[in-house]
Amino acid sequence: MHRRSLKLVLGMLVAATGLIIAGAAGGVSQKASAGSVVFGAEQEPPCLNGFLAGCNNTWTSWTAGTALASPYLVYPDFSLRPYMGSAKVLKKRPFTLRVTLNKGMKWSDGKAITAADVVFTWHEIMNPNYDLAGRAGWELIKSAKVNNARTVTFTFTKPYAPWKVMLNTSILPAHALAGENFNEVWNTNYKNKAGQEMSSGPFMLQSYTKGQSLTMVRNPRFWGHKPSLTKITFVFRTNTDTEIQAIRGGEVDAIYPQPQLQLAALRGQSGLRIQSNAGTTIEHLDLNTGAGNSNPLLGQRWFRQAIAYSLDRQAMVKQLFRTLNPNLPVLNNLTYTTNQRGLYKAHFQKYKRSVAKVAALFKAHNCTKGGDGIYSCGGTRASVRLGTTAGNKLRELAVEIMQAQAKSAGIEFRPDSQPSSLFFPRISDNKYDIALFAWVGTGDPAGQRDIYGCPVKNGQGDVIKGGSNWKSYCNAKVTRFLEASDSALIPRVRAADVNAADAIMATDVPSIPLYQKPTYFVFKTKLGGVKDNPTLQGPTWNTERWTTR
Amino acid sequence: MITFVIRRILYSIPVLFAASVLIFVSVTAIGDPLATLKVNPLLSKQTVKNIQARKHLNDSIPVQYGYWIKDAVTNKFGTPLLQPGNHIWDDLKRVIPHTLQLVLLAEILALLIGVGIGVYSAIRQYSVFDYSATTLSFLGFAMPVFWLALMLQVLFTNIFLKWHVRIFYTSGLSSENTGGGFHFVVDRLQHLAIPAMTLMVISIATYSRFMRASMLEVINSDYVRTARAKGLMERKVTLKHALRNALIPVVTVSALNFGALIGGAVITESIFQLDGMGNYFIQNLFSQDAYAVMAWLMVTATAVIIFNLIADIAYGYLDPRIRYD
Numbered sequence: 030m031h032r033r034s035l036k037l038v039l040g041m042l043v044a045a046t047g048l049i050i051a052g053a054a055g056g057v058s059q060k061a062s063a064g065s066v067v068f069g070a071e072q073e074p075p076c077l078n079g080f081l082a083g084c085n086n087t088w089t090s091w092t093a094g095t096a097l098a099s100p101y102l103v104y105p106d107f108s109l110r111p112y113m114g115s116a117k118v119l120k121k122r123p124f125t126l127r128v129t130l131n132k133g134m135k136w137s138d139g140k141a142i143t144a145a146d147v148v149f150t151w152h153e154i155m156n157p158n159y160d161l162a163g164r165a166g167w168e169l170i171k172s173a174k175v176n177n178a179r180t181v182t183f184t185f186t187k188p189y190a191p192w193k194v195m196l197n198t199s200i201l202p203a204h205a206l207a208g209e210n211f212n213e214v215w216n217t218n219y220k221n222k223a224g225q226e227m228s229s230g231p232f233m234l235q236s237y238t239k240g241q242s243l244t245m246v247r248n249p250r251f252w253g254h255k256p257s258l259t260k261i262t263f264v265f266r267t268n269t270d271t272e273i274q275a276i277r278g279g280e281v282d283a284i285y286p287q288p289q290l291q292l293a294a295l296r297g298q299s300g301l302r303i304q305s306n307a308g309t310t311i312e313h314l315d316l317n318t319g320a321g322n323s324n325p326l327l328g329q330r331w332f333r334q335a336i337a338y339s340l341d342r343q344a345m346v347k348q349l350f351r352t353l354n355p356n357l358p359v360l361n362n363l364t365y366t367t368n369q370r371g372l373y374k375a376h377f378q379k380y381k382r383s384v385a386k387v388a389a390l391f392k393a394h395n396c397t398k399g400g401d402g403i404y405s406c407g408g409t410r411a412s413v414r415l416g417t418t419a420g421n422k423l424r425e426l427a428v429e430i431m432q433a434q435a436k437s438a439g440i441e442f443r444p445d446s447q448p449s450s451l452f453f454p455r456i457s458d459n460k461y462d463i464a465l466f467a468w469v470g471t472g473d474p475a476g477q478r479d480i481y482g483c484p485v486k487n488g489q490g491d492v493i494k495g496g497s498n499w500k501s502y503c504n505a506k507v508t509r510f511l512e513a514s515d516s517a518l519i520p521r522v523r524a525a526d527v528n529a530a531d532a533i534m535a536t537d538v539p540s541i542p543l544y545q546k547p548t549y550f551v552f553k554t555k556l557g558g559v560k561d562n563p564t565l566q567g568p569t570w571n572t573e574r575w576t577t578r
Numbered sequence: 579m580i581t582f583v584i585r586r587i588l589y590s591i592p593v594l595f596a597a598s599v600l601i602f603v604s605v606t607a608i609g610d611p612l613a614t615l616k617v618n619p620l621l622s623k624q625t626v627k628n629i630q631a632r633k634h635l636n637d638s639i640p641v642q643y644g645y646w647i648k649d650a651v652t653n654k655f656g657t658p659l660l661q662p663g664n665h666i667w668d669d670l671k672r673v674i675p676h677t678l679q680l681v682l683l684a685e686i687l688a689l690l691i692g693v694g695i696g697v698y699s700a701i702r703q704y705s706v707f708d709y710s711a712t713t714l715s716f717l718g719f720a721m722p723v724f725w726l727a728l729m730l731q732v733l734f735t736n737i738f739l740k741w742h743v744r745i746f747y748t749s750g751l752s753s754e755n756t757g758g759g760f761h762f763v764v765d766r767l768q769h770l771a772i773p774a775m776t777l778m779v780i781s782i783a784t785y786s787r788f789m790r791a792s793m794l795e796v797i798n799s800d801y802v803r804t805a806r807a808k809g810l811m812e813r814k815v816t817l818k819h820a821l822r823n824a825l826i827p828v829v830t831v832s833a834l835n836f837g838a839l840i841g842g843a844v845i846t847e848s849i850f851q852l853d854g855m856g857n858y859f860i861q862n863l864f865s866q867d868a869y870a871v872m873a874w875l876m877v878t879a880t881a882v883i884i885f886n887l888i889a890d891i892a893y894g895y896l897d898p899r900i901r902y903d
Contacts, residue, residue, distance in 0.1 A: 067754070076661045082615055082625045083660025160628050160662070163620040213663035239672060240853025241751055262754050266851050270728055271749045278735035278748055450866055454613040476620055497617075 064577060065260040066556065068569075069272050069281035073240065073265040076216040079199070080154070084216070085162035091285075091567040092243050092263045096137075096219055096228035097199035100128060100147075103566040105306070107368050107472040109193035113142075113229070114179070116196055121518055123171070124185040126192055132179065134252040136202050137228040138221055142252075144181040148173045149203035151183075159211045165475065166195030188516035190523050191475035197566075202227050231256045231573035241265065256573040257558075276301065276551055283552035283559070285568045289422065293352035295551055303551050304561040305354040307367055309470045310546035312424075313360075314415075314463050316539055319501025321459035324413045326406060333538035334380075335390040335411075336463075339438035341382035345430045346544045349423055353547060360542040363481070364474045364531045365524075367545065368563070374528045376535035377542055387438045404439045416445030417465035418452050424465055427543070431465075456499050467546065472564050474527045478511040481534060502539035506530075554578075579894070583887065590883045594876070601875050602643050602868060611635070611659055611866035633659055633869075646872055655873035659865065666873045669858065674840075674877065676751060677847070677854035679766070681839045684774040688781035689832055695782070696789020696828075697821060700797060711786060718783030727776045727849040734772060746771040749851045773850045777843055781835065785828055792824040826896045830889045837885025841878035 074089035079097075102112035114130035134142040153159065154167045169185045176182055189195065205221035206214065219227045219234055226233050231253065232245035242264045247256050264281060266272045269289045275281045277298060286292060288305075295301055316336065318328050326332040342359045350357045358367050361375035391398075396406035404411040415431065417424040425446065432442045442463070447455070456464045468480065483503035484495035495508075510530035517523035534540070550561040550568050558574035610616070612626060612635070630636050634645050649656030654667035699708040731748040738744050747753070747769045756765040796802060797820050805815045844856035851857075855874065862870035 076664060078663075081660075082621060082629070083658075083662075157624050158628070160625045160660075161622050162618070162625065164622050165620050210663075216661060216663035239669070240676075240857070242754065244754065264750055264754075264851075266749055268749075268849050268851065271731065271849055271851055274731040274735045274748045278738045278744075280747060280749065449614060450609055450864070453617050454609050457613070457616065491623075 064258050065262065066258055066283065066575065066577065067262045067264060067281045069266040069275050069284040070243075070263040071267060071269075071272065071284070071286050073267070074243070077219065077234075077237065078211070078215040080159075080161055081212065082160045082162045087565060087567060090565075091569045093219070093234050093237070093245070094199065095245065095569050095572060096226075096230045096233050096248070097201070098229040099197050099199050100130070101193050101196040102570065103197060103472065103562070103564040105560060105562045105564070105570075107309075107366065107564055109197060109473070113200065116192065118192075118518060119182065121188060124169075124188040124516075124518075125182060126185070127176070127180060127182045128196065130179040131252060134229065135250045136205075137233050137248050137250050138205075138223070138225045139250065140202070140204055141178070142200065142202075142229055143178050144175045146200050146203050147181050148175060149207070150198065150201045153201055153206070153211055154198075156211065166192060167198075188518055190515055190517050191473045194471055194473045194475055197471075200229065202229075232258075232261060235260070251573065254573045257576040258572065261569075261572060261575075276553075279553075282556060283550070283568070285548070285550050288350070288353050288547050288549045290352065292549055292551070296352075300554055301551055302554050302556075303549065304559075305357075305547045305549050306561055306563040307354075307357060307360075307545035308548045308563040309366060309472055309565060310467045311360065311363075311366070311470055312427075312465070312467045312543045312546055313363065314465055314541040314543065315456070315461075315500045316463050316541070317459065317461050317500045318539060319459050321501075322413070322462045324409065324411075324462060326409055326411060327413060327462060329394075330537055331390050331394060332411070334536075335387045335438075336413075336435065336440060337377070337380040337538050337541050338383050338386045338390070339435045339440050340380070340431055340541070341434050342380075342541075342543055344382075345427060345434070348430060349427060350544075350547060353549060357544060357547050360544050362528075362531050363534055363540055363542050364477050364527045366470070366472060369472065372524050372528075374531065376528070376532045379535070380541070382434065382438075384438045387440070391439065398439055402436065402439060403441045410441065411439060412441035412443060413462040414445035415442035415463045415465065416447065416452060416456075416461055418449040419446040420448060428465060459499055459501060465543075469565070474511075474514060474523075477527065477530070478508065478515060481530065481539065482508040482511050500539050502537070504533060504537055507533050507537075579891070583891070586887050586890070587883075593883070594879050597879055598872060598875065599643065602646060602872055603639055605863070605866065605868040605871050606639050606642060608866055611868070615660075629660065632662065642868075646869060649869070650873070650876070655876075656869050658862075658870050659867040666870050669870070670855075670873055670877055673854050673858045676852060677840060677843075677856065680770055680773055680777070680843070680846075680852060680854060681836060683767075683770055684777035685781060685832060685836055685839070687774065688778045689785060689828075691778070692782040692785025693789050693825070693828060695786040697793055697816070697824075699786065699790045700793035700824075701816060703794065708790075711790075715783040715787050718779045721779060723776060723780070723843075723845050724849060726779060727773070727846060730772045730775060731849075744768075748772060749849075751852055770852075773843075773846050773852060776846050776850075777839070784831065784835070788828050788831055789824065792827050793820065796820045796824040822896070826893060829892050829896060833885050833889035833892060837882040837889075840881035840885070841874075 070088050070092055072086060072088040074084060074086055074092060076084040077089060077093045078084045079089040079094045098113045100114040101109045103109055114128060116126055116128045119125040119127050128147055130142060136142055151167055151170060151173060154161055154164055166189050169187060169189050170183045171186050172184045174182045205227050217237055221227050228248045231248055231251045233248045235244045235246040237243045242262055244260060244262045246260050266275055269286050272284045272286050273295060276284050296303060316327055316333050346357055346359050360367060361377040362373055365373040367373055391404045394406060396404045399405050415428055417428055428444060435442050455461055479495060479497045481498060482495045484492050484498055487493045507530045510526045514523050514526035517526050548561055548563045552559050555578045557576040557578060560571060561568060562570040612629060615621060616626060634642050654665055656666060658664055658666060695711050699711045702708055734746050734748055751769050753765050756762045802815060802820050805819050841855055844860050847854045847856040848860060859874045
């Protein structure tokens with residue numbers, strides 16, 4: 030090689046090495062400083078105002094949303110407990126609720142958090158011009174009376190049993206938001222009219238770089254347990270494989286990914302801890318009993334029971350999650366979760382796989398097995414479509430497992446999966462046979478009437494009740510029990526109503542519960558005070574207790 | 579030349595219009611963009627009505643297209659489907675520079691390396707170097723981008739775990755608190771290095787093959803033989819006479835490549851979590867946000883048209899035999 034060329038190449042190599050060394054040295058020194066945590070967020074909040082439908086995403090509430098506290102908090106044991114205040118039922122008829130805030134609470138700008146803020150929150154939620162994600166409970170409030178600076182009494186139009194769930198709503202600062210367009214304000218920050226970031230939580234928003242990261246810093250005016258951490262930075266890592274390398278390589282200190290099979294590789298990694306619990310995402314099969322199905326046998330209870338008996342749900346859950354959460358239980362109730370001791374009753378436990386029971390049911394209805402091993406009933410083959418959201422590896426694997434199980438019992442499942450943008454419109458149009466998807470619950474059975482109760486239409490033909498009952502299931506007793514549960518103020522009575530409905534559904538089999546999708550919290554061992562909360566409250570429910578060693 | 583440029587720009591307008599109609603119809607025809615939202619049993623029906631009214635979702639597709647044109651021209655492409663407080667153009671202004679940084683880095687390095695390999699392969703035709711370069715080029719063409727991206731992430735993570743030295747970052751655009759100046763530049767380069775390597779592989783393979791073929795054609799031509807006969811040094815013959823003419827097809831290809839990459843390397847940006855055009859496109863396509871996808875299309879199509887034009891002009895400049903009128 031010519032001497033000049035050689036010098037040029039050597040010079041470039043030296044420059045590149047110098048850059049690498051400078052960067053490497055810089056990279057080492059830019060580790061998270063003591064008292065700060067870098068959290069890999071699996072989704073970026075679409076925007077920060079979690080009240081709006083377009084921003085209503087779990088990661089909105091788990092990141093910036095921690096700046097806005099709520100009167101009640103959902104704890105890891107699924108109980109709803111007072112946090113920012115407490116509430117008491119004063120009267121049952123009319124249903125009257127008194128909400129009292131804790132003493133001495135202040136917003137981050139120094140103004141007191143008052144009952145007026147609670148009333149303001151109610152008004153904002155009820156404003157029909159705002160694209161709110163939900164108004165459940167708040168829409169039943171007829172009037173509000175401010176008793177003193179910390180106390181407000183709400184009178185409802187009818188008893189509302191899940192009032193604690195309603196109070197798991199962030200309180201908004203009236204002085205910062207009055208007169209603002211709630212659809213447009215607080216999309217990228219939580220500033221008041223003076224430009225100061227507002228917070229009633231342990232941390233407040235410091236900066237938000239769209240597409241990259243969101244940084245929360247300690248709120249010096251937080252009314253509760255003083256946070257030990259000074260800063261939490263959420264960096265957006267939406268690809269599971271990228272998250273895995275980021276936590277392995279120390280680029281982040283914690284991740285909370287959706288359970289995917291490749292996460293099992295992290296179990297052997299030193300310096301990491303993993304917590305996994307059954308979450309509130311209820312994976313289940315919906316069986317379409319209505320006219321939109323392709324097989325009229327689905328309208329028969331015995332056939333749906335036969336499907337339930339043909340499946341080995343225990344084996345399926347074991348196969349799906351043995352590397353991620355080997356202790357994940359099968360779900361045997363459509364309304365309560367396995368975490369809710371004292372409430373959960375395993376009504377669906379009777380459906381253990383039994384080829385003999387399947388055969389007996391078909392024989393009792395004069396069905397015969399064809400040469401292909403599939404039953405036929407008066408010319409109608411026991412063949413139905415089973416669909417789920419395409420691209421979801423765990424669900425697709427579940428479909429394959431269930432196909433094999435059902436086939437060996439004499440029932441054919443034909444695959445019918447589509448991307449979610451096509452799948453959900455189809456099932457909400459009643460055009461499916463069996464659909465595998467999930468309801469994301471709060472742990473409270475509020476909303477079950479809409480899913481399992483008989484549809485009711487108004488004069489214009491709009492469905493006003495049972496709007497999510499896409500499977501056309503209608504049992505008057507179930508509907509009555511679920512409606513009663515929404516206004517049963519005594520918890521014991523409410524649980525009895527909900528479980529009575531579930532027991533009937535365990536016989537009717539409009540749906541088959543499968544499992545609660547497990548959470549998967551991976552964090553460095555240097556992090557202390559961290560405890561997974563498998564409810565919608567999420568992993569950041571107690572950031573004021575987090576410490577770094 | 580000016581007439582040529584003006585004519586090309588005018589021809590592009592109906593092309594852009596046709597592309598916008600095609601994409602708008604395709605995206606809106608996928609289905610109800612609020613379908614996933616409506617699955618939530620607690621969602622307020624009033625909210626659905628508000629969004630449908632604001633975005634004219636109950637109107638026919640031609641009417642919706644008309645509203646989009648109006649917003650594109652008078653309101654900087656309007657607002658996203660579900661976030662009336664944001665503006666699409668602000669998002670695009672944010673993501674375009676990120677993609678430009680990645681693409682510039684990848685393409686400049688790919689050109690330097692690819693041209694070098696191509697030239698040397700041509701000069702040393704049928705040598706061990708030539709055969710090795712050919713084999714590696716085909717390997718580069720065949721390698722799936724997503725696989726290479728993941729393997730590089732694993733490699734550099736394992737290097738960090740073994741020697742506790744971070745050479746490159748495996749995801750993201752920047753570390754927190756890099757400040758400005760030299761530290762910011764180094765940090766940004768550390769974050770873009772692996773994505774750039776991922777993009778470079780196929781570009782190096784392409785440019786090296788093009789360069790080799792073009793160089794072989796040129797070094798055997800009469801004028802190069804004449805230059806050698808005149809007693810010029812081989813280095814001067816190669817670099818001053820042969821290379822310049824051999825570069826013409828490579829320059830053209832790289833201009834077209836650059837224009838296409840402005841649309842964003844979707845897989846690379848998704849895996850490495852780079853807030854660029856590709857990631858922006860895929861996020862909004864999954865959300866069925868027609869407005870955002872259309873805005874992305876307009877920017878990308880304009881970039882492709884401009885770089886096609888640059889390729890043609892560069893071709894005319896490099897080859898004096900080409901004349902435009």
